[in-house]
Amino acid sequence: MIEVKDLQKSFGDAHILKGISTTFDKGKTNLIIGQSGSGKTVFLKCLLGLFNYEEGSISYEGRIFSKLSDEQKRDLRSEIGMVFQGSALFDSMTIVENVKFPLRMFTKLSESEMDDRANFVLKRVNLENAHNKLPSEASGGMQKRVAIARAIVNKPKYLFCDEPNSGLDPKTAIVIDNLIQEITDEYDITTVINTHDMNSVMEIGEKIVFLKDGLKAWEGSNETIFKTDNEVVTDFVYSSELFKKVRKMYIEENL
Amino acid sequence: MNYLHSIGTYILMIIEIFRKPTKWSVMKKLIIKDIDDLIIGSLGIVAFISFFVGGVVTIQTALNMDNPLVPKSLIGFATRQSVILEFAPTFISIIMAGKVGSFITSSIGTMRVTEQIDALEVMGINSLNYLVFPKLVSLMLYPFVISISMFLGIVGGLAACAFGGFATVNDYITGLQDDFIPYHIIYAFMKTIGFAFLLATIPSYHGFYMKGGALDVGKASTVSFVWTSVAIITLNFILTQILLS
Numbered sequence: 001m002i003e004v005k006d007l008q009k010s011f012g013d014a015h016i017l018k019g020i021s022t023t024f025d026k027g028k029t030n031l032i033i034g035q036s037g038s039g040k041t042v043f044l045k046c047l048l049g050l051f052n053y054e055e056g057s058i059s060y061e062g063r064i065f066s067k068l069s070d071e072q073k074r075d076l077r078s079e080i081g082m083v084f085q086g087s088a089l090f091d092s093m094t095i096v097e098n099v100k101f102p103l104r105m106f107t108k109l110s111e112s113e114m115d116d117r118a119n120f121v122l123k124r125v126n127l128e129n130a131h132n133k134l135p136s137e138a139s140g141g142m143q144k145r146v147a148i149a150r151a152i153v154n155k156p157k158y159l160f161c162d163e164p165n166s167g168l169d170p171k172t173a174i175v176i177d178n179l180i181q182e183i184t185d186e187y188d189i190t191t192v193i194n195t196h197d198m199n200s201v202m203e204i205g206e207k208i209v210f211l212k213d214g215l216k217a218w219e220g221s222n223e224t225i226f227k228t229d230n231e232v233v234t235d236f237v238y239s240s241e242l243f244k245k246v247r248k249m250y251i252e253e254n255l
Numbered sequence: 256m257n258y259l260h261s262i263g264t265y266i267l268m269i270i271e272i273f274r275k276p277t278k279w280s281v282m283k284k285l286i287i288k289d290i291d292d293l294i295i296g297s298l299g300i301v302a303f304i305s306f307f308v309g310g311v312v313t314i315q316t317a318l319n320m321d322n323p324l325v326p327k328s329l330i331g332f333a334t335r336q337s338v339i340l341e342f343a344p345t346f347i348s349i350i351m352a353g354k355v356g357s358f359i360t361s362s363i364g365t366m367r368v369t370e371q372i373d374a375l376e377v378m379g380i381n382s383l384n385y386l387v388f389p390k391l392v393s394l395m396l397y398p399f400v401i402s403i404s405m406f407l408g409i410v411g412g413l414a415a416c417a418f419g420g421f422a423t424v425n426d427y428i429t430g431l432q433d434d435f436i437p438y439h440i441i442y443a444f445m446k447t448i449g450f451a452f453l454l455a456t457i458p459s460y461h462g463f464y465m466k467g468g469a470l471d472v473g474k475a476s477t478v479s480f481v482w483t484s485v486a487i488i489t490l491n492f493i494l495t496q497i498l499l500s
Protein backbone atom coordinates (compact mmCIF):
# COMPACT_ATOMS: atom_id res chain seq x y z
CA MET A 1 0.00 0.00 0.00
CA ILE A 2 1.13 3.52 -0.81
CA GLU A 3 -0.05 6.35 1.40
CA VAL A 4 0.10 9.95 0.24
CA LYS A 5 -0.50 12.76 2.71
CA ASP A 6 -1.09 16.39 1.77
CA LEU A 7 1.23 16.40 -1.22
CA GLN A 8 2.09 19.85 -2.57
CA LYS A 9 4.26 20.70 -5.52
CA SER A 10 5.04 23.94 -7.35
CA PHE A 11 7.17 24.88 -10.31
CA GLY A 12 8.24 28.44 -9.56
CA ASP A 13 4.99 30.37 -9.11
CA ALA A 14 2.82 27.66 -10.61
CA HIS A 15 1.17 25.68 -7.83
CA ILE A 16 0.51 22.34 -9.54
CA LEU A 17 -0.41 19.95 -6.71
CA LYS A 18 -2.32 21.68 -3.93
CA GLY A 19 -2.41 19.12 -1.16
CA ILE A 20 -3.43 15.62 -2.24
CA SER A 21 -4.04 12.80 0.24
CA THR A 22 -5.00 9.31 -0.78
CA THR A 23 -4.01 5.66 -0.61
CA PHE A 24 -3.26 3.11 -3.30
CA ASP A 25 -4.12 -0.44 -2.33
CA LYS A 26 -2.07 -3.57 -2.75
CA GLY A 27 -3.32 -6.09 -5.30
CA LYS A 28 -5.51 -3.47 -6.97
CA THR A 29 -5.31 -1.38 -10.10
CA ASN A 30 -5.48 2.18 -8.81
CA LEU A 31 -6.38 4.78 -11.42
CA ILE A 32 -5.59 8.46 -11.38
CA ILE A 33 -7.86 10.22 -13.80
CA GLY A 34 -8.39 13.81 -14.79
CA GLN A 35 -8.12 16.19 -17.68
CA SER A 36 -4.95 16.85 -19.55
CA GLY A 37 -2.84 19.23 -17.50
CA SER A 38 -4.51 18.37 -14.19
CA GLY A 39 -1.20 17.21 -12.74
CA LYS A 40 -1.35 13.43 -13.16
CA THR A 41 2.18 13.05 -14.48
CA VAL A 42 3.60 15.46 -11.92
CA PHE A 43 1.80 13.49 -9.17
CA LEU A 44 3.21 10.19 -10.41
CA LYS A 45 6.73 11.61 -10.69
CA CYS A 46 6.48 12.88 -7.11
CA LEU A 47 5.47 9.38 -6.00
CA LEU A 48 8.57 8.01 -7.71
CA GLY A 49 10.83 10.64 -6.20
CA LEU A 50 11.71 12.07 -9.62
CA PHE A 51 10.36 15.45 -8.51
CA ASN A 52 10.99 17.03 -5.15
CA TYR A 53 7.89 18.34 -3.44
CA GLU A 54 7.53 21.11 -0.90
CA GLU A 55 4.98 19.59 1.42
CA GLY A 56 3.52 16.24 2.33
CA SER A 57 4.72 12.69 2.70
CA ILE A 58 4.66 9.50 0.68
CA SER A 59 5.05 6.14 2.32
CA TYR A 60 5.51 2.74 0.79
CA GLU A 61 4.34 0.10 3.26
CA GLY A 62 5.30 2.49 6.04
CA ARG A 63 8.64 3.45 4.52
CA ILE A 64 8.52 7.24 4.22
CA PHE A 65 10.31 8.03 0.98
CA SER A 66 11.87 11.35 1.94
CA LYS A 67 13.33 9.84 5.12
CA LEU A 68 15.10 6.91 3.45
CA SER A 69 18.85 6.78 3.06
CA ASP A 70 20.27 6.59 -0.47
CA GLU A 71 20.81 2.88 0.03
CA GLN A 72 17.22 2.31 1.15
CA LYS A 73 15.90 4.42 -1.73
CA ARG A 74 17.81 2.25 -4.15
CA ASP A 75 16.36 -0.89 -2.56
CA LEU A 76 12.86 0.55 -2.77
CA ARG A 77 13.35 1.52 -6.38
CA SER A 78 14.42 -1.95 -7.33
CA GLU A 79 10.89 -2.94 -6.25
CA ILE A 80 9.34 -0.42 -8.64
CA GLY A 81 8.47 -0.83 -12.31
CA MET A 82 7.52 2.22 -14.33
CA VAL A 83 5.95 2.66 -17.77
CA PHE A 84 6.51 6.25 -18.92
CA GLN A 85 4.06 8.27 -20.98
CA GLY A 86 6.48 8.16 -23.93
CA SER A 87 7.72 4.60 -23.19
CA ALA A 88 11.29 5.85 -22.53
CA LEU A 89 12.97 2.80 -24.05
CA PHE A 90 16.75 3.01 -24.36
CA ASP A 91 17.11 3.67 -28.04
CA SER A 92 20.64 2.35 -28.30
CA MET A 93 19.51 -1.14 -27.24
CA THR A 94 17.39 -3.74 -28.97
CA ILE A 95 14.01 -4.63 -27.56
CA VAL A 96 15.24 -7.74 -25.81
CA GLU A 97 18.23 -5.85 -24.35
CA ASN A 98 15.83 -3.22 -23.04
CA VAL A 99 13.83 -5.90 -21.28
CA LYS A 100 16.93 -7.60 -19.90
CA PHE A 101 18.38 -4.33 -18.64
CA PRO A 102 16.88 -4.34 -15.11
CA LEU A 103 17.96 -7.98 -14.70
CA ARG A 104 21.46 -7.17 -15.88
CA MET A 105 21.74 -4.28 -13.44
CA PHE A 106 20.16 -5.82 -10.37
CA THR A 107 20.37 -9.59 -10.47
CA LYS A 108 23.11 -12.17 -10.73
CA LEU A 109 21.29 -14.24 -13.34
CA SER A 110 23.30 -15.86 -16.10
CA GLU A 111 22.86 -14.74 -19.69
CA SER A 112 20.62 -17.70 -20.52
CA GLU A 113 18.48 -17.23 -17.41
CA MET A 114 18.02 -13.58 -18.38
CA ASP A 115 17.06 -14.66 -21.89
CA ASP A 116 14.49 -17.07 -20.49
CA ARG A 117 12.96 -14.45 -18.27
CA ALA A 118 12.93 -11.83 -21.06
CA ASN A 119 11.34 -14.30 -23.46
CA PHE A 120 8.73 -15.11 -20.88
CA VAL A 121 7.65 -11.50 -20.30
CA LEU A 122 7.84 -10.61 -23.98
CA LYS A 123 5.50 -13.50 -24.64
CA ARG A 124 3.32 -12.21 -21.84
CA VAL A 125 2.87 -8.90 -23.73
CA ASN A 126 2.37 -10.72 -27.04
CA LEU A 127 5.67 -9.68 -28.55
CA GLU A 128 7.42 -12.79 -29.68
CA ASN A 129 8.93 -11.85 -32.98
CA ALA A 130 10.48 -8.49 -32.38
CA HIS A 131 13.37 -9.29 -30.04
CA ASN A 132 16.15 -7.87 -32.14
CA LYS A 133 14.42 -4.77 -33.42
CA LEU A 134 15.50 -1.38 -32.18
CA PRO A 135 12.83 0.70 -30.43
CA SER A 136 12.87 3.14 -33.35
CA GLU A 137 11.81 0.29 -35.61
CA ALA A 138 8.82 -0.66 -33.46
CA SER A 139 5.34 0.88 -33.60
CA GLY A 140 4.01 2.99 -30.72
CA GLY A 141 1.90 0.10 -29.43
CA MET A 142 4.86 -2.27 -29.55
CA GLN A 143 6.99 0.25 -27.69
CA LYS A 144 4.35 0.51 -24.96
CA ARG A 145 4.29 -3.25 -24.63
CA VAL A 146 8.09 -3.43 -24.46
CA ALA A 147 7.98 -0.75 -21.76
CA ILE A 148 5.50 -2.86 -19.80
CA ALA A 149 7.66 -5.95 -20.27
CA ARG A 150 10.69 -4.01 -19.00
CA ALA A 151 8.72 -2.72 -16.03
CA ILE A 152 7.58 -6.18 -14.90
CA VAL A 153 10.62 -8.28 -15.79
CA ASN A 154 12.21 -8.00 -12.35
CA LYS A 155 8.93 -8.85 -10.54
CA PRO A 156 8.23 -5.44 -9.03
CA LYS A 157 6.04 -4.88 -5.98
CA TYR A 158 4.83 -1.55 -7.35
CA LEU A 159 3.91 -0.86 -10.94
CA PHE A 160 3.37 2.68 -12.22
CA CYS A 161 1.99 3.39 -15.68
CA ASP A 162 1.62 6.85 -17.17
CA GLU A 163 -1.11 6.59 -19.79
CA PRO A 164 -0.22 3.08 -20.87
CA ASN A 165 -2.77 3.06 -23.67
CA SER A 166 -2.79 6.60 -25.00
CA GLY A 167 -2.26 6.67 -28.74
CA LEU A 168 -3.32 3.06 -29.19
CA ASP A 169 -6.32 1.72 -31.07
CA PRO A 170 -9.25 0.66 -28.84
CA LYS A 171 -8.54 -3.03 -29.26
CA THR A 172 -4.84 -2.88 -28.37
CA ALA A 173 -5.72 -0.48 -25.56
CA ILE A 174 -8.02 -3.06 -24.01
CA VAL A 175 -5.41 -5.80 -24.44
CA ILE A 176 -2.92 -3.65 -22.54
CA ASP A 177 -5.42 -2.79 -19.81
CA ASN A 178 -6.26 -6.44 -19.30
CA LEU A 179 -2.60 -7.31 -19.27
CA ILE A 180 -1.90 -4.81 -16.50
CA GLN A 181 -4.91 -6.06 -14.56
CA GLU A 182 -3.78 -9.68 -14.88
CA ILE A 183 -0.24 -8.90 -13.82
CA THR A 184 -1.55 -6.98 -10.82
CA ASP A 185 -3.72 -9.90 -9.71
CA GLU A 186 -1.13 -12.53 -10.49
CA TYR A 187 1.74 -10.97 -8.54
CA ASP A 188 -0.43 -9.16 -5.98
CA ILE A 189 1.28 -5.83 -6.62
CA THR A 190 0.27 -2.23 -6.09
CA THR A 191 -0.46 -0.74 -9.48
CA VAL A 192 -1.00 2.96 -10.11
CA ILE A 193 -2.15 4.08 -13.55
CA ASN A 194 -2.60 7.56 -14.98
CA THR A 195 -5.26 7.72 -17.63
CA HIS A 196 -7.97 9.80 -19.20
CA ASP A 197 -9.42 6.88 -21.08
CA MET A 198 -12.98 6.07 -19.96
CA ASN A 199 -12.71 2.54 -21.30
CA SER A 200 -9.86 1.87 -18.89
CA VAL A 201 -11.90 3.35 -16.11
CA MET A 202 -14.73 0.91 -16.82
CA GLU A 203 -12.48 -2.09 -17.40
CA ILE A 204 -9.93 -1.90 -14.64
CA GLY A 205 -10.84 0.96 -12.30
CA GLU A 206 -10.82 -0.92 -9.00
CA LYS A 207 -9.93 2.30 -7.26
CA ILE A 208 -10.16 5.72 -8.88
CA VAL A 209 -8.73 9.04 -7.77
CA PHE A 210 -10.02 12.01 -9.72
CA LEU A 211 -7.71 15.01 -9.95
CA LYS A 212 -8.81 18.47 -10.95
CA ASP A 213 -6.64 21.58 -10.86
CA GLY A 214 -4.15 19.95 -8.54
CA LEU A 215 -6.71 18.77 -6.00
CA LYS A 216 -8.41 15.44 -5.38
CA ALA A 217 -11.96 16.14 -6.52
CA TRP A 218 -13.37 12.67 -5.98
CA GLU A 219 -12.42 9.13 -5.03
CA GLY A 220 -14.22 5.86 -5.72
CA SER A 221 -14.30 2.89 -8.08
CA ASN A 222 -15.71 1.93 -11.47
CA GLU A 223 -18.81 0.78 -9.62
CA THR A 224 -19.48 4.13 -8.03
CA ILE A 225 -18.22 6.54 -10.68
CA PHE A 226 -21.35 6.12 -12.81
CA LYS A 227 -23.63 6.71 -9.86
CA THR A 228 -22.05 9.77 -8.35
CA ASP A 229 -23.69 13.18 -8.47
CA ASN A 230 -20.36 14.98 -8.15
CA GLU A 231 -20.61 17.50 -10.94
CA VAL A 232 -16.91 17.66 -11.65
CA VAL A 233 -16.86 13.93 -12.22
CA THR A 234 -20.06 13.70 -14.26
CA ASP A 235 -18.80 16.56 -16.37
CA PHE A 236 -15.68 14.58 -17.18
CA VAL A 237 -17.30 11.17 -17.55
CA TYR A 238 -20.20 12.29 -19.70
CA SER A 239 -18.22 14.54 -21.95
CA SER A 240 -18.45 11.81 -24.58
CA GLU A 241 -21.69 11.22 -26.50
CA LEU A 242 -21.26 7.50 -26.05
CA PHE A 243 -21.31 7.70 -22.29
CA LYS A 244 -24.21 10.14 -22.34
CA LYS A 245 -26.20 7.50 -24.22
CA VAL A 246 -25.08 4.76 -21.85
CA ARG A 247 -26.21 6.86 -18.92
CA LYS A 248 -29.57 7.59 -20.48
CA MET A 249 -30.13 3.89 -21.11
CA TYR A 250 -29.04 3.09 -17.58
CA ILE A 251 -31.50 5.56 -16.09
CA GLU A 252 -34.34 4.36 -18.31
CA GLU A 253 -33.60 0.78 -17.37
CA ASN A 254 -33.77 1.57 -13.69
CA LEU A 255 -37.03 3.48 -13.84
CA MET B 256 23.85 34.59 -9.64
CA ASN B 257 22.81 32.30 -12.44
CA TYR B 258 26.40 31.51 -13.34
CA LEU B 259 27.24 30.73 -9.73
CA HIS B 260 24.31 28.36 -9.59
CA SER B 261 25.47 26.63 -12.78
CA ILE B 262 29.02 26.28 -11.51
CA GLY B 263 27.71 24.85 -8.24
CA THR B 264 25.55 22.34 -10.08
CA TYR B 265 28.49 21.43 -12.30
CA ILE B 266 30.71 20.71 -9.31
CA LEU B 267 28.01 18.65 -7.59
CA MET B 268 27.55 16.75 -10.85
CA ILE B 269 31.24 15.86 -10.93
CA ILE B 270 31.08 14.50 -7.39
CA GLU B 271 27.95 12.51 -8.25
CA ILE B 272 29.68 10.91 -11.26
CA PHE B 273 31.94 8.99 -8.92
CA ARG B 274 29.29 7.86 -6.44
CA LYS B 275 27.26 4.64 -6.55
CA PRO B 276 29.24 3.03 -9.35
CA THR B 277 27.52 0.91 -11.98
CA LYS B 278 28.25 -2.82 -12.09
CA TRP B 279 31.65 -3.36 -13.69
CA SER B 280 30.41 -5.93 -16.22
CA VAL B 281 28.01 -3.31 -17.60
CA MET B 282 30.41 -0.40 -17.26
CA LYS B 283 33.10 -2.24 -19.22
CA LYS B 284 30.86 -2.43 -22.27
CA LEU B 285 29.86 1.21 -21.97
CA ILE B 286 33.49 2.27 -21.84
CA ILE B 287 34.37 0.25 -24.91
CA LYS B 288 31.44 1.74 -26.79
CA ASP B 289 32.47 5.27 -25.82
CA ILE B 290 36.08 4.66 -26.81
CA ASP B 291 34.76 3.65 -30.19
CA ASP B 292 32.43 6.65 -30.51
CA LEU B 293 34.58 9.35 -29.01
CA ILE B 294 38.18 8.33 -29.67
CA ILE B 295 38.31 6.00 -32.67
CA GLY B 296 35.51 7.93 -34.35
CA SER B 297 37.51 11.16 -34.15
CA LEU B 298 40.78 9.88 -35.55
CA GLY B 299 39.86 10.49 -39.21
CA ILE B 300 38.99 14.15 -38.91
CA VAL B 301 41.86 14.82 -36.52
CA ALA B 302 44.35 13.17 -38.90
CA PHE B 303 43.03 15.11 -41.87
CA ILE B 304 43.11 18.50 -40.15
CA SER B 305 46.49 17.92 -38.50
CA PHE B 306 48.24 16.89 -41.68
CA PHE B 307 47.05 19.86 -43.70
CA VAL B 308 47.33 22.48 -41.00
CA GLY B 309 50.88 21.24 -40.29
CA GLY B 310 51.61 21.74 -43.97
CA VAL B 311 50.11 25.22 -43.96
CA VAL B 312 52.08 26.27 -40.88
CA THR B 313 55.26 25.24 -42.68
CA ILE B 314 54.31 27.08 -45.86
CA GLN B 315 53.35 30.25 -43.99
CA THR B 316 56.58 30.23 -42.03
CA ALA B 317 58.58 29.70 -45.19
CA LEU B 318 56.79 32.46 -47.09
CA ASN B 319 57.29 34.96 -44.29
CA MET B 320 61.00 34.29 -43.99
CA ASP B 321 62.68 36.46 -46.61
CA ASN B 322 65.85 37.27 -44.69
CA PRO B 323 68.60 35.16 -46.29
CA LEU B 324 70.59 35.24 -43.03
CA VAL B 325 67.97 33.16 -41.19
CA PRO B 326 68.67 29.47 -41.70
CA LYS B 327 66.02 27.38 -43.48
CA SER B 328 66.02 24.93 -40.61
CA LEU B 329 64.00 27.52 -38.68
CA ILE B 330 60.99 26.36 -40.68
CA GLY B 331 61.15 22.91 -39.10
CA PHE B 332 61.74 24.43 -35.69
CA ALA B 333 58.77 26.79 -35.97
CA THR B 334 56.46 24.07 -37.21
CA ARG B 335 57.46 21.74 -34.38
CA GLN B 336 56.95 24.38 -31.71
CA SER B 337 53.58 25.57 -32.94
CA VAL B 338 52.23 22.09 -33.56
CA ILE B 339 53.35 20.60 -30.25
CA LEU B 340 52.67 23.57 -28.01
CA GLU B 341 49.42 24.92 -29.32
CA PHE B 342 48.04 23.51 -32.51
CA ALA B 343 47.68 19.86 -31.51
CA PRO B 344 46.58 20.23 -27.90
CA THR B 345 44.48 23.41 -28.08
CA PHE B 346 43.26 23.82 -31.63
CA ILE B 347 42.29 20.16 -31.97
CA SER B 348 40.50 20.33 -28.62
CA ILE B 349 38.32 23.16 -29.92
CA ILE B 350 37.48 21.01 -32.92
CA MET B 351 36.70 18.13 -30.56
CA ALA B 352 34.47 20.44 -28.53
CA GLY B 353 32.42 20.69 -31.69
CA LYS B 354 32.55 17.07 -32.71
CA VAL B 355 32.66 15.05 -29.50
CA GLY B 356 31.03 17.76 -27.38
CA SER B 357 27.92 18.16 -29.47
CA PHE B 358 27.65 14.37 -29.76
CA ILE B 359 27.72 14.03 -25.98
CA THR B 360 25.26 16.87 -25.36
CA SER B 361 22.79 15.71 -27.95
CA SER B 362 22.89 12.05 -26.98
CA ILE B 363 22.47 12.75 -23.26
CA GLY B 364 19.99 15.57 -23.98
CA THR B 365 17.85 13.26 -26.09
CA MET B 366 17.82 10.77 -23.25
CA ARG B 367 16.67 13.56 -20.96
CA VAL B 368 13.78 14.75 -23.13
CA THR B 369 12.58 11.21 -23.90
CA GLU B 370 12.61 10.40 -20.16
CA GLN B 371 15.28 7.72 -20.56
CA ILE B 372 17.26 9.37 -17.75
CA ASP B 373 14.16 9.27 -15.55
CA ALA B 374 13.81 5.60 -16.42
CA LEU B 375 17.38 4.98 -15.21
CA GLU B 376 16.75 6.94 -12.02
CA VAL B 377 13.49 5.10 -11.28
CA MET B 378 15.35 1.83 -11.52
CA GLY B 379 17.71 3.10 -8.83
CA ILE B 380 20.67 3.61 -11.15
CA ASN B 381 23.00 6.58 -10.68
CA SER B 382 22.41 7.97 -14.15
CA LEU B 383 25.36 10.38 -13.97
CA ASN B 384 27.73 7.55 -13.23
CA TYR B 385 26.12 5.38 -15.88
CA LEU B 386 26.26 8.06 -18.59
CA VAL B 387 29.22 10.29 -17.85
CA PHE B 388 31.78 8.06 -16.16
CA PRO B 389 32.43 5.92 -19.28
CA LYS B 390 32.90 9.09 -21.33
CA LEU B 391 35.35 10.44 -18.81
CA VAL B 392 37.32 7.20 -18.80
CA SER B 393 37.42 6.86 -22.56
CA LEU B 394 38.53 10.45 -22.97
CA MET B 395 41.55 9.64 -20.82
CA LEU B 396 42.79 8.12 -24.11
CA TYR B 397 42.57 11.58 -25.62
CA PRO B 398 46.35 12.24 -25.31
CA PHE B 399 46.71 9.37 -27.75
CA VAL B 400 44.64 11.32 -30.30
CA ILE B 401 46.74 14.40 -29.67
CA SER B 402 50.02 12.52 -30.15
CA ILE B 403 48.74 11.34 -33.51
CA SER B 404 47.85 14.93 -34.31
CA MET B 405 51.35 16.11 -33.34
CA PHE B 406 52.98 13.45 -35.44
CA LEU B 407 50.81 14.09 -38.50
CA GLY B 408 51.15 17.86 -38.20
CA ILE B 409 54.89 17.51 -38.38
CA VAL B 410 54.63 15.01 -41.23
CA GLY B 411 52.35 17.49 -43.02
CA GLY B 412 55.09 20.10 -42.76
CA LEU B 413 57.59 17.61 -44.06
CA ALA B 414 55.34 16.86 -47.02
CA ALA B 415 55.01 20.57 -47.75
CA CYS B 416 58.81 20.83 -47.84
CA ALA B 417 59.25 17.75 -49.95
CA PHE B 418 56.57 18.59 -52.50
CA GLY B 419 56.41 22.39 -52.29
CA GLY B 420 60.13 23.05 -52.27
CA PHE B 421 59.95 25.58 -49.40
CA ALA B 422 62.98 24.03 -47.74
CA THR B 423 64.93 20.83 -48.17
CA VAL B 424 63.82 17.82 -46.21
CA ASN B 425 67.20 17.81 -44.49
CA ASP B 426 66.87 21.39 -43.34
CA TYR B 427 63.39 20.67 -42.03
CA ILE B 428 64.54 17.64 -40.09
CA THR B 429 67.51 19.50 -38.66
CA GLY B 430 65.08 22.22 -37.57
CA LEU B 431 62.84 19.69 -35.88
CA GLN B 432 65.73 18.60 -33.70
CA ASP B 433 66.95 22.11 -32.81
CA ASP B 434 66.70 23.08 -29.15
CA PHE B 435 64.27 20.30 -28.39
CA ILE B 436 62.93 20.59 -24.83
CA PRO B 437 61.26 17.35 -23.65
CA TYR B 438 59.34 19.29 -21.00
CA HIS B 439 57.28 20.88 -23.76
CA ILE B 440 55.82 17.48 -24.54
CA ILE B 441 54.98 16.97 -20.87
CA TYR B 442 53.39 20.42 -20.79
CA ALA B 443 51.34 19.62 -23.88
CA PHE B 444 50.06 16.35 -22.44
CA MET B 445 49.20 17.89 -19.09
CA LYS B 446 47.08 20.42 -20.95
CA THR B 447 45.53 17.63 -22.96
CA ILE B 448 44.41 15.74 -19.86
CA GLY B 449 42.80 18.90 -18.54
CA PHE B 450 41.01 19.47 -21.84
CA ALA B 451 39.85 15.86 -21.94
CA PHE B 452 38.22 16.36 -18.55
CA LEU B 453 36.42 19.48 -19.80
CA LEU B 454 35.43 17.75 -23.04
CA ALA B 455 33.76 14.94 -21.12
CA THR B 456 32.07 16.93 -18.38
CA ILE B 457 30.88 20.26 -19.78
CA PRO B 458 28.90 18.77 -22.70
CA SER B 459 27.50 16.14 -20.33
CA TYR B 460 26.38 18.88 -17.97
CA HIS B 461 24.56 20.71 -20.78
CA GLY B 462 22.85 17.52 -21.94
CA PHE B 463 21.99 16.20 -18.50
CA TYR B 464 20.42 19.34 -17.07
CA MET B 465 18.65 20.51 -20.21
CA LYS B 466 14.92 21.17 -20.21
CA GLY B 467 12.44 21.12 -23.04
CA GLY B 468 12.06 19.14 -26.23
CA ALA B 469 13.88 18.11 -29.38
CA LEU B 470 14.49 21.70 -30.48
CA ASP B 471 16.15 22.48 -27.19
CA VAL B 472 18.57 19.58 -27.68
CA GLY B 473 19.96 21.46 -30.69
CA LYS B 474 20.19 24.67 -28.72
CA ALA B 475 21.88 22.91 -25.82
CA SER B 476 24.51 21.49 -28.19
CA THR B 477 25.37 24.96 -29.44
CA VAL B 478 25.56 26.44 -25.96
CA SER B 479 27.65 23.50 -24.85
CA PHE B 480 30.12 24.06 -27.71
CA VAL B 481 30.50 27.72 -26.77
CA TRP B 482 31.11 27.01 -23.09
CA THR B 483 33.44 24.08 -23.71
CA SER B 484 35.54 26.27 -26.02
CA VAL B 485 35.60 29.11 -23.54
CA ALA B 486 36.64 26.75 -20.77
CA ILE B 487 39.37 25.16 -22.90
CA ILE B 488 40.83 28.53 -23.93
CA THR B 489 40.73 29.77 -20.34
CA LEU B 490 42.32 26.63 -18.95
CA ASN B 491 44.94 26.84 -21.68
CA PHE B 492 45.83 30.35 -20.57
CA ILE B 493 46.02 29.38 -16.91
CA LEU B 494 48.04 26.20 -17.46
CA THR B 495 50.47 27.96 -19.78
CA GLN B 496 51.05 30.61 -17.13
CA ILE B 497 51.63 28.00 -14.46
CA LEU B 498 53.60 25.43 -16.41
CA LEU B 499 55.78 27.49 -18.73
CA SER B 500 56.57 30.75 -16.97
Ligand SMILES: Nc1ncnc2c1ncn2[C@@H]1O[C@H](COP(=O)(O)OP(=O)(O)OP(=O)(O)O)[C@@H](O)[C@H]1O
Pocket residue numbers: 011014016034035036037038039040041042043085196
Ligand atom coordinates in the same frame (compact mmCIF):
# COMPACT_ATOMS: atom_id res chain seq x y z
N1 LIG C 1 8.89 20.18 -15.52
C1 LIG C 1 7.89 21.06 -15.44
N2 LIG C 1 8.15 22.37 -15.24
C2 LIG C 1 7.15 23.27 -15.13
N3 LIG C 1 5.86 22.97 -15.23
C3 LIG C 1 5.52 21.69 -15.42
C4 LIG C 1 6.52 20.66 -15.55
N4 LIG C 1 5.90 19.48 -15.74
C5 LIG C 1 4.57 19.77 -15.75
N5 LIG C 1 4.35 21.08 -15.56
C6 LIG C 1 3.01 21.74 -15.48
O1 LIG C 1 2.23 21.00 -14.58
C7 LIG C 1 0.89 20.92 -15.03
C8 LIG C 1 0.43 19.47 -14.98
O2 LIG C 1 1.16 18.73 -15.94
P1 LIG C 1 1.06 17.16 -16.08
O3 LIG C 1 2.09 16.75 -17.05
O4 LIG C 1 1.11 16.55 -14.73
O5 LIG C 1 -0.38 16.96 -16.70
P2 LIG C 1 -1.12 15.60 -16.99
O6 LIG C 1 -2.31 15.55 -16.10
O7 LIG C 1 -0.17 14.47 -16.92
O8 LIG C 1 -1.61 15.83 -18.49
P3 LIG C 1 -1.67 14.79 -19.70
O9 LIG C 1 -2.93 14.01 -19.50
O10 LIG C 1 -1.78 15.68 -20.88
O11 LIG C 1 -0.45 13.96 -19.68
C9 LIG C 1 0.86 21.53 -16.40
O12 LIG C 1 0.28 22.80 -16.29
C10 LIG C 1 2.29 21.64 -16.80
O13 LIG C 1 2.49 22.80 -17.55
Ligand SMILES: [Mg+2]
Pocket residue numbers: 040041042085162194
Ligand atom coordinates in the same frame (compact mmCIF):
# COMPACT_ATOMS: atom_id res chain seq x y z
MG1 LIG D 1 0.70 13.17 -18.28
